[in-house]
Amino acid sequence: MYFFYKKKLKNENMAKVNLNLLKLKKNYLFNDIEKKVEEKQKNQNLEILNLGIGDVTLPIADSVIEASKLSLDELKSPKTLKGYGPADGYQFLKKSIKENDYKDIDIDLGEIFVSIGSKYTLGNIGDLFSADNCVGLCDPTYPVYEDSNIMCGRKNKLFYIPLLEENNFKPRILKKHLDIVYLCSPNNPTGTALTKAELQQWVEYAQKTKSLIIFDAAYEAFISSDEVPHSIYEIPGADEVAIEMKSFSKTAGFTSLRCSYVVIPKKLKTKENISINELWQRYINTKIGGIPYPIQKAAEAIYSPKGQLEVKAIIDEYMKNTLILKEGLNQIGLTTYGGDNCPFIWCKTLKNLTSWEFFDLLLEKNIVTIPGSGFGKCGEGFVRFSGFAAKETIDKALTCIKKL
Amino acid sequence: MYFFYKKKLKNENMAKVNLNLLKLKKNYLFNDIEKKVEEKQKNQNLEILNLGIGDVTLPIADSVIEASKLSLDELKSPKTLKGYGPADGYQFLKKSIKENDYKDIDIDLGEIFVSIGSKYTLGNIGDLFSADNCVGLCDPTYPVYEDSNIMCGRKNKLFYIPLLEENNFKPRILKKHLDIVYLCSPNNPTGTALTKAELQQWVEYAQKTKSLIIFDAAYEAFISSDEVPHSIYEIPGADEVAIEMKSFSKTAGFTSLRCSYVVIPKKLKTKENISINELWQRYINTKIGGIPYPIQKAAEAIYSPKGQLEVKAIIDEYMKNTLILKEGLNQIGLTTYGGDNCPFIWCKTLKNLTSWEFFDLLLEKNIVTIPGSGFGKCGEGFVRFSGFAAKETIDKALTCIKKL
Numbered sequence: 001m002y003f004f005y006k007k008k009l010k011n012e013n014m015a016k017v018n019l020n021l022l023k024l025k026k027n028y029l030f031n032d033i034e035k036k037v038e039e040k041q042k043n044q045n046l047e048i049l050n051l052g053i054g055d056v057t058l059p060i061a062d063s064v065i066e067a068s069k070l071s072l073d074e075l076k077s078p079k080t081l082k083g084y085g086p087a088d089g090y091q092f093l094k095k096s097i098k099e100n101d102y103k104d105i106d107i108d109l110g111e112i113f114v115s116i117g118s119k120y121t122l123g124n125i126g127d128l129f130s131a132d133n134c135v136g137l138c139d140p141t142y143p144v145y146e147d148s149n150i151m152c153g154r155k156n157k158l159f160y161i162p163l164l165e166e167n168n169f170k171p172r173i174l175k176k177h178l179d180i181v182y183l184c185s186p187n188n189p190t191g192t193a194l195t196k197a198e199l200q201q202w203v204e205y206a207q208k209t210k211s212l213i214i215f216d217a218a219y220e221a222f223i224s225s226d227e228v229p230h231s232i233y234e235i236p237g238a239d240e241v242a243i244e245m246k247s248f249s250k251t252a253g254f255t256s257l258r259c260s261y262v263v264i265p266k267k268l269k270t271k272e273n274i275s276i277n278e279l280w281q282r283y284i285n286t287k288i289g290g291i292p293y294p295i296q297k298a299a300e301a302i303y304s305p306k307g308q309l310e311v312k313a314i315i316d317e318y319m320k321n322t323l324i325l326k327e328g329l330n331q332i333g334l335t336t337y338g339g340d341n342c343p344f345i346w347c348k349t350l351k352n353l354t355s356w357e358f359f360d361l362l363l364e365k366n367i368v369t370i371p372g373s374g375f376g377k378c379g380e381g382f383v384r385f386s387g388f389a390a391k392e393t394i395d396k397a398l399t400c401i402k403k404l
Numbered sequence: 405m406y407f408f409y410k411k412k413l414k415n416e417n418m419a420k421v422n423l424n425l426l427k428l429k430k431n432y433l434f435n436d437i438e439k440k441v442e443e444k445q446k447n448q449n450l451e452i453l454n455l456g457i458g459d460v461t462l463p464i465a466d467s468v469i470e471a472s473k474l475s476l477d478e479l480k481s482p483k484t485l486k487g488y489g490p491a492d493g494y495q496f497l498k499k500s501i502k503e504n505d506y507k508d509i510d511i512d513l514g515e516i517f518v519s520i521g522s523k524y525t526l527g528n529i530g531d532l533f534s535a536d537n538c539v540g541l542c543d544p545t546y547p548v549y550e551d552s553n554i555m556c557g558r559k560n561k562l563f564y565i566p567l568l569e570e571n572n573f574k575p576r577i578l579k580k581h582l583d584i585v586y587l588c589s590p591n592n593p594t595g596t597a598l599t600k601a602e603l604q605q606w607v608e609y610a611q612k613t614k615s616l617i618i619f620d621a622a623y624e625a626f627i628s629s630d631e632v633p634h635s636i637y638e639i640p641g642a643d644e645v646a647i648e649m650k651s652f653s654k655t656a657g658f659t660s661l662r663c664s665y666v667v668i669p670k671k672l673k674t675k676e677n678i679s680i681n682e683l684w685q686r687y688i689n690t691k692i693g694g695i696p697y698p699i700q701k702a703a704e705a706i707y708s709p710k711g712q713l714e715v716k717a718i719i720d721e722y723m724k725n726t727l728i729l730k731e732g733l734n735q736i737g738l739t740t741y742g743g744d745n746c747p748f749i750w751c752k753t754l755k756n757l758t759s760w761e762f763f764d765l766l767l768e769k770n771i772v773t774i775p776g777s778g779f780g781k782c783g784e785g786f787v788r789f790s791g792f793a794a795k796e797t798i799d800k801a802l803t804c805i806k807k808l
Contacts (some may be wrong), residue, residue: 014583014614014615014616014673014674014675015533015534015537015583015584015615015616015674015675016533016534016536016537016583016674016675016676016677017532017533017674017675017678017683018531018532018533018534018556019533020536021532021683021686021687022676022678024686024690055487055488056485056487057482057485057487058482058485059479059480059481059485060480060485061481062480062481065476065477065479065480068472068476068698069477070430072469072473072476073469073473073656075463075464075469075660075661076463076464076466077463078463080459081461081462081463081464081657081660081661082659082660083459083460083461083660084459084660085660098407116520116692117692117693117694119691119692120691120692120693121689123607123690123692124691127422127555128420128422129419129420129423130419130420130421130422130423130427130707131422131423132420133419133420135796136751140800143690144690147690148690148691150787151531151690151691152422152686157699174592179418179419179420180419208416211417211418211419212419253479253485255486255487255488256479256486256487256488256489256694256696256697256698257479257696257697257698258486258693258694258695258696269418269420270418270419270420271418271419271420271421272421272426274421274426279421279425282425282428283425283555286428286523286547286548286551286552286555287523287524287525287527287528287552287555288520288521288523288524288525288527289521289524289662290662291662292660292661292662292696293660293661294472294660294661294698294699295696295698295699403458
């Protein structure tokens with residue numbers, strides 16, 4: 001069922017729709033879940049134990065809030081007032097990003113674009129390329145990759161790379177050429193992460209077959225294993241084949257503040273030898289403009305010594321809860337993956353239930369998870385648990401699940 | 405000359421470019437001006453008198469800043485923390501918009517979408533429609549309308565509606581059908597505004613020929629004439645043919661904060677009878693997500709009694725300066741238009757100079773304006789002056805222009 005039900009064509013002379021939008025599937029996963037939960041709660045005063053949460057739950061670091069407030073005060077005086085900012089972000093923030101996240105990596109400030117959130121960059125980067133490029137997406141996957149590619153006309157140009165239990169949910173290197181491949185590590189939804197050796201194989205694949213990798217590293221801050229790279233550019237040659245996206249949403253609780261960045265190396269060219277970096281700059285100049293100044297100042301504060309300590313404490317707390325949840329699920333006898341370098345746990349359903357059946361079973365106990373099948377066919381038979389939930393919620397939920 | 409110079413095609417197997425992007429003209433008007441000004445200033449300590457400014461110069465209202473700071477404090481506690489917000493904006497802001505800007509107009513909250521700036525809505529709304537729709541743009545026009553339509557494949561589907569001196573720069577009603585027409589009133593760059601009677605003719609045109617009007621009312625807050633409507637929906641039936649966009653950028657100095665809104669009535673349907681309102685909701689769900697919470701709280705404060713007084717004082721100050729500038733230019737003998745309901749003045753060049761020649765002549769005196777031809781062919785022979793400049797700057801500039 002598609003999103004836009006095609007009612008009887010009334011042949012008025014009005015503007016014609018972009019037919020690609022009609023190829024979108026009917027529902028947006030998270031809205032479906034919300035509806036089910038709302039229905040469950042209807043007329044009842046239930047305590048819902050949300051273990052599906054893909055949003056942050058801990059307060060934002062003090063240094064971030066204070067920096068943002070100070071920057072607002074600047075706007076009260078004509079001398080320090082800011083107006084339109086650069087579409088690619090202020091230099092002060094790019095400098096902090098470079099000095100911290102790319103200290104030993106050869107990336108310059110002109111290759112960093114600040115953005116209003118990774119959904120924006122992920123949802124729009126595909127517009128730079130021709131509709132007839134073949135695009136590889138992992139299955140299961142974050143729905144925005146798929147939907148945004150359908151929206152720019154690639155419904156029939158999508159190739160799904162299965163993430164299977166037998167491969168530990170790692171995407172296997174392809175034999176076939178793809179023009180663009182989306183990779184996400186640490187992975188949403190499976191919670192697993194690619195090691196340097198594994199990612200290196202993908203970089204080599206892209207070099208050999210001339211593919212472009214769109215590397216989504218939104219959960220990078222949660223990496224604890226030395227084997228997992230924090231940036232694809234740790235791999236030599238990756239700057240010739242990969243765009244990298246990072247988000248402050250999960251790193252520093254910016255889901256309400258909205259800020260992320262994308263790195264587009266100047267070496268990256270289209271088939272026609274056109275700079276992808278220049279294409280993106282031109283795109284955002286026309287299609288969005290700058291990011292709020294107080295938000296960029298908030299993001300800069302993440303990189304202050306105090307901000308770094310505060311953010312680390314928050315991430316440690318989430319990962320501690322993730323570990324408690326994972327161990328609890330394992331003790332109950334559930335099979336889980338991920339959760340080591342990412343706050344998500346990919347959990348096999350009980351008794352071969354489908355994802356939605358298991359979701360419904362858990363919802364009966366007031367527990368919310370995310371059905372794996374909502375992320376793609378290969379997600380069937382799994383649900384996503386999240387360590388963003390509070391410890392108290394996790395404890396209560398584990399007690400309920402034990403009784404299943 | 406196009407923006408992306410097509411170098412020798414290196415037939416690598418990399419992703420192919422979106423050819424529509426290559427149809428964009430080489431330079432973005434404001435960047436060109438910036439370069440010229442930078443060159444002028446090079447190695448000199450000149451005082452540049454910027455009368456071209458399209459950005460705000462007065463500090464942001466106290467109540468706006470304080471509301472935003474308070475909302476940041478909410479994010480410090482788990483009880484008041486916000487996470488991902490709705491892609492279409494929080495209800496509290498929509499409610500303020502409805503109660504103030506659409507008090508006596510039949511628009512409901514589901515028809516209001518909060519956005520990250522009018523550039524975003526204007527730059528992306530065209531993506532909802534098929535590339536083969538015919539689109540009418542006024543000439544001169546805000547470049548984003550044209551560029552965004554070229555980017556979605558309508559380079560050869562654009563029809564230019566000339567804004568001519570003989571018509572007082574009002575777009576004349578067309579005989580031909582267009583699928584979509586962009587109208588901007590009060591107008592950037594001409595500074596003129598459509599009266600209710602004039603806008604009514606456009607609504608009737610759209611009703612009769614089944615066109616969609618995209619009505620850009622970014623400068624609505626500057627309207628002083630009773631004859632000029634503050635919303636296209638003051639005209640009966642407009643909700644069947646028009647999308648309306650308003651911005652807080654100029655209304656309340658939000659160019660650094662980034663917030664605007666778009667009204668998409670539920671009655672609006674595409675030729676295939678698909679709700680444009682639903683299409684936009686689906687589009688932003690995938691392509692951008694929510695607007696920063698502290699920015700929406702800042703916008704809400706504009707509508708508080710204190711905020712309204714503060715914002716009015718700021719607008720009055722800009723319009724006072726606009727009047728001084730316009731009268732000064734007229735006294736010197738220059739022919740000017742606009743500036744009554746909009747802080748922009750459309751000024752005929754001296755001695756039949758081209759826009760850029762007049763720009764250069766003024767730049768010799770350290771005065772910056774915006775060459776009218778940068779907004780379209782029919783802008784040739786005009787420059788745009790702006791009342792966003794400070795009174796002191798205006799006085800100095802007028803003294804220099806007198807000596808031309």
